[in-house]
Amino acid sequence: MSKIPFDDWLFDRLNDHDSPLDLNTEWEALAPMIGKKEEKRKRIFLWWILGTAAAMLVLWIVMGQRTSTRSPYSQAIQIPQSKQDIQPSSTFIHPSQTISSSSSKGKRISDETPKSKDTNSNLAEGISTNNNSMYYRNLRKSLDSKSHYKNHPFIRKQSTISYQKATNNSRQNKIILSPKMSRNSSLVNMDKIPIVSSLVPMQSKVEYRSNLDIQRITTKPDMQFSTVTQRSISYLTTAILLGGYTRSFKSNSEQAKRYIAQKDQTERLLEALGIEVTYHKALFQSDWHIGMGLGVQQDNFQLYQNFRDTIDKRFDHHPTEVKVSRDLTQSISKYDDVRGKAVYYVHRRINGYRRVLYIPFDITYSKAISLRHRIGFSVGGALGLKTSYFGQVVPNLEHNIWTVNYKQTIEQKLTSSYYFDIKYSYKFLQRATIFVGLRYQSEISGDEGTTFRWQENRKYLFLNAGAKVYL
Amino acid sequence: MKLAEEKILSIVKGCKRGQGSSQRELFRLYAPKVMSMCRRYSSNNEMAKDVMQECFIQVFSSIDQYCEASGIFEGWLHTVSQRTIWRVVKRDWGEKTIYSEQTENTTFTVEPDAFAKLSNDEIIGEIQKLPIGYKTVLNMYVFESLSHKEIAEILGIEENSSRSQLARARQLLKRKIEAKNKTSYVKNTL
Numbered sequence: 001m002s003k004i005p006f007d008d009w010l011f012d013r014l015n016d017h018d019s020p021l022d023l024n025t026e027w028e029a030l031a032p033m034i035g036k037k038e039e040k041r042k043r044i045f046l047w048w049i050l051g052t053a054a055a056m057l058v059l060w061i062v063m064g065q066r067t068s069t070r071s072p073y074s075q076a077i078q079i080p081q082s083k084q085d086i087q088p089s090s091t092f093i094h095p096s097q098t099i100s101s102s103s104s105k106g107k108r109i110s111d112e113t114p115k116s117k118d119t120n121s122n123l124a125e126g127i128s129t130n131n132n133s134m135y136y137r138n139l140r141k142s143l144d145s146k147s148h149y150k151n152h153p154f155i156r157k158q159s160t161i162s163y164q165k166a167t168n169n170s171r172q173n174k175i176i177l178s179p180k181m182s183r184n185s186s187l188v189n190m191d192k193i194p195i196v197s198s199l200v201p202m203q204s205k206v207e208y209r210s211n212l213d214i215q216r217i218t219t220k221p222d223m224q225f226s227t228v229t230q231r232s233i234s235y236l237t238t239a240i241l242l243g244g245y246t247r248s249f250k251s252n253s254e255q256a257k258r259y260i261a262q263k264d265q266t267e268r269l270l271e272a273l274g275i276e277v278t279y280h281k282a283l284f285q286s287d288w289h290i291g292m293g294l295g296v297q298q299d300n301f302q303l304y305q306n307f308r309d310t311i312d313k314r315f316d317h318h319p320t321e322v323k324v325s326r327d328l329t330q331s332i333s334k335y336d337d338v339r340g341k342a343v344y345y346v347h348r349r350i351n352g353y354r355r356v357l358y359i360p361f362d363i364t365y366s367k368a369i370s371l372r373h374r375i376g377f378s379v380g381g382a383l384g385l386k387t388s389y390f391g392q393v394v395p396n397l398e399h400n401i402w403t404v405n406y407k408q409t410i411e412q413k414l415t416s417s418y419y420f421d422i423k424y425s426y427k428f429l430q431r432a433t434i435f436v437g438l439r440y441q442s443e444i445s446g447d448e449g450t451t452f453r454w455q456e457n458r459k460y461l462f463l464n465a466g467a468k469v470y471l
Numbered sequence: 472m473k474l475a476e477e478k479i480l481s482i483v484k485g486c487k488r489g490q491g492s493s494q495r496e497l498f499r500l501y502a503p504k505v506m507s508m509c510r511r512y513s514s515n516n517e518m519a520k521d522v523m524q525e526c527f528i529q530v531f532s533s534i535d536q537y538c539e540a541s542g543i544f545e546g547w548l549h550t551v552s553q554r555t556i557w558r559v560v561k562r563d564w565g566e567k568t569i570y571s572e573q574t575e576n577t578t579f580t581v582e583p584d585a586f587a588k589l590s591n592d593e594i595i596g597e598i599q600k601l602p603i604g605y606k607t608v609l610n611m612y613v614f615e616s617l618s619h620k621e622i623a624e625i626l627g628i629e630e631n632s633s634r635s636q637l638a639r640a641r642q643l644l645k646r647k648i649e650a651k652n653k654t655s656y657v658k659n660t661l
Binding site: 006007010011013014015016017018019020021023026027029030031033034304306307308315328342343345346347349 | 491546592618
């Protein structure tokens with residue numbers, strides 16, 4: 001009987017062997033694990049959304065904490081309701097002042113009293129006559145007076161806002177104090193409030209109260225000040241983008257067409273995300289802004305292949321026959337060049353990304369739908385500064401078994417895009433707004449491989465969220 | 472026994488839709504074959520069952536990738552299982568058994584009936600007793616038809632190491648089978 005090689009004998013015996021197995025028991029053990037794996041896959045995209053929401057929540061909390069520590073007014077000031085509520089030694093003072101602790105400053109406050117009182121009377125007079133221009137002239141005059149409180153940042157800020165309101169109102173006649181409001185306004189009745197009329201050392205509070213009341217007026221719903229406060233004010237936008245995208249290729253080259261068809265088959269798009277910081281400046285009207293900034297965007301993709309391929313191969317100097325002595329101490333080998341077929345089973349998934357650093361520019365129109373809520377529309381574009389790739393790509397049209405690094409094969413030339421977006425924003429702080437919206441973006445880029453070129457067109461739909469900080 | 476292609480494809484479609492009955496059917500059809508593969512690479516049957524579980528988890532999680540045009544399903548399943556087994560072997564292997572000594576290519580010849588008394592399960596049992604490096608290289612070379620260069624790339628070892636381990640695996644396995652065969656022969660004749 002002829003002898004056959006040991007390897008062949010082993011292969012013939014075991015290759016088609018089926019091991020006995022208790023299938024029911026094994027399936028019971030396996031079934032729950034399959035479920036978990038599937039569930040995990042389905043939740044990948046959900047994690048991205050939850051992560052963004054969590055980031056927004058953290059931003060909200062951090063901003064809220066900063067506000068509460070920066071504005072102690074609401075805690076320190078209690079509006080007295082009656083004379084009994086007011087005590088000369090109470091801590092009812094402006095938090096940033098050291099009036100009560102400094103005798104010299106206290107003296108100066110006493111000296112300033114008439115002027116402060118004038119301020120209040122002027123304010124009251126100005127508003128009660130419903131003569132707006134007079135009111136704001138008086139207001140500005142009073143706030144620009146020699147009172148040393150005028151340099152307090154809070155007062156200065158309010159005075160600026162008030163003056164802007166005044167000019168705005170004088171042009172547009174939008175600010176109308178209702179009779180009810182005039183009657184009930186604490187500003188109008190300032191001189192009747194005990195704190196003003198009876199307690200001289202507390203005049204600092206009067207000054208402060210007047211500003212509080214100005215602020216209170218500005219936040220009355222029937223007064224359209226929200227646009228005024230943002231007039232000619234620049235803001236910084238931080239946007240977090242999250243979304244999906246599609247991709248298409250164009251080329252006149254036949255070779256490129258074959259290659260990009262192969263890319264279509266082997267590359268799967270996962271998701272795109274990015275971050276963008278934009279500086280906006282008010283245009284000729286307050287509701288229009290132009291902006292420019294810097295952004296980074298990352299497109300995640302996956303190379304996935306699953307196929308079998310047979311390739312003719314030549315094996316140089318391959319052992320063709322080996323004779324071994326019975327005691328395994330000696331052997332004689334014959335070598336020759338052998339031609340054969342190599343069978344490859346390819347199954348792989350390699351994640352990669354494309355990262356673009358770009359300059360966005362846009363023009364934005366935003367309209368107030370209420371005091372805190374706005375809706376905005378933007379049209380813009382972006383110019384790519386730098387594109388980098390990470391991942392694997394199939395370079396070979398004939399046999400796509402071997403892969404190479406993406407960046408070694410493809411060089412991306414100029415990248416440009418345009419976009420439209422719509423966003424809803426909510427003003428949650430004096431100088432901060434959060435927004436959420438949708439952005440449609442179309443990008444065109446020129447790609448160059450080792451021997452041919454093609455054009456790549458990407459379309460994105462982003463869920464757009466972020467914050468605006470007014471400078 | 473080969474099933475009709477249509478039946479397999481309908482089972483695969485059911486698996487893609489996440490139907491439990493189809494998944495069970497697929498497992499019932501292919502588990503013995505995959506288990507056989509896993510046993511050859513593992514040290515014992517319990518470990519082989521663990522590896523088989525990983526193989527089927529991988530198969531079910533990536534079954535969406537399979538399309539009819541890419542070949543028969545059995546080939547695809549074999550490839551997925553093979554890759555999973557290699558990954559597990561590499562993980563378990565660590566740095567336990569890396570040899571890089573020079574060994575000549577040796578091929579043994581056997582008479583087909585010489586080891587006929589041994590069952591396939593007994594031969595697999597002997598393979599399982601080989602050191603992990605030996606049996607891995609032996610399996611890859613004999614059953615997956617990989618060259619030493621490819622084995623070296625997959626396992627992250629030197630090509631010479633692959634050659635030497637294969638040679639030693641053959642020697643050792645043949646001795647073990649011969650010894651087992653004699654014992655078996657004696658048992659059968661007495």
